[in-house]
Amino acid sequence: MSEDVIVGYDGRARCAWAGTGESAFSRYHDEVWGARTYGEDAMCEALTLGVFEAGLSWSIVFGNREAFREAFHGFNIAEVAAMTGRTSTGCSRTRQSSATVPRSRPPSTTREP
Numbered sequence: 001m002s003e004d005v006i007v008g009y010d011g012r013a014r015c016a017w018a019g020t021g022e023s024a025f026s027r028y029h030d031e032v033w034g035a036r037t038y039g040e041d042a043m044c045e046a047l048t049l050g051v052f053e054a055g056l057s058w059s060i061v062f063g064n065r066e067a068f069r070e071a072f073h074g075f076n077i078a079e080v081a082a083m084t085g086r087t088s089t090g091c092s093r094t095r096q097s098s099a100t101v102p103r104s105r106p107p108s109t110t111r112e113p
Contacts (some may be wrong), residue, residue, distance in 0.1 A: 014026060017029075041074065049062070049065070
């Protein structure tokens, strides 16, 4: 095996960046990395999480993936498209992490006089 491939805690070969232990990195490697994305909802999820990752760390985004799914209605395109400021779920916290998941709609930048 090359230096780029390691054997994980469960005997599975993984990219070295995933590490050898059971972690968010190894779960991401096994569940997401290199997996083909089919269907509009799955593509919506990949795009949305990628956008949030640009402003946050990967570990916060992936660690709060379920909270994102809840906030964005399972990434159902029709439901996400129908979201308004009144129907957005705002911030939520997950049981696994104390990190706050960002709002599904950015706050208004206009200030009241």
